[in-house]
Amino acid sequence: MTYSIGEVAETLDLTVHTLRYYDKEGLMPFVERSPSGQRLFKDSDIEALKIIQCLKLTGMPLKEIKGFIQWCQEGDSSLTQRYEMFLERKAKVEAQMEELKKTMEIIDHKCHYYMTAVEAGTEEIHKN
Structure with a gap:
């Protein structure tokens, strides 16, 4: 099809x-x-x-993606390069996830901060 x-x-x-x-x-x-x-x-x-x-x-530039596609077209002779490329991508994504986790912690903190301030009707609650 x-x-x-x-x-x-x-x-x-x-x-x-x-x-x-x-x-x-x-x-x-x-x-x-x-x-x-x-x-x-x-x-x-x-x-x-x-x-x-x-x-x-993952942020990979199109030029590098094109290289990957070419490796795929080459067949088994490029298996090692493709494997190493994915290991590199995995490491980059893991680093991005760690950064996002830190960002989420800040956002969670600010959500709690503003929720309690809204409930109290003032930010003064956080200054004590």
């Missing part, structure tokens, strides 16, 4: 423009085209695009 670019965009909550941009940037060499040039997406293409979205969410 194949899907249109519009169907894929809707499935992945992306715009058609974004998918065309990814294609222009060389992130979708795996997508086949019809004789008229229309992109024909398969289930495996959608899964590959989910990985691209995941890497993008």
Whole structure:
């Protein structure tokens, strides 16, 4: 079964423009085209695009994502590079999560601060 670019965009909550941009940037060499040039997406293409979205969410630049896609195209000879890349991404996400945890602690504190101030009708409650 194949899907249109519009169907894929809707499935992945992306715009058609974004998918065309990814294609222009060389992130979708795996997508086949019809004789008229229309992109024909398969289930495996959608899964590959989910990985691209995941890497993008980690802050990975498109240039590096393109390198990853090229490694995938090379096959087993690049397994070590891909594994190491994901270990690096994992470490970055773990660091981001720690930062977000610290941020959440501050937000929780401020929520408690303002909740008690609202209940008391003044911030003076915190100055004692």
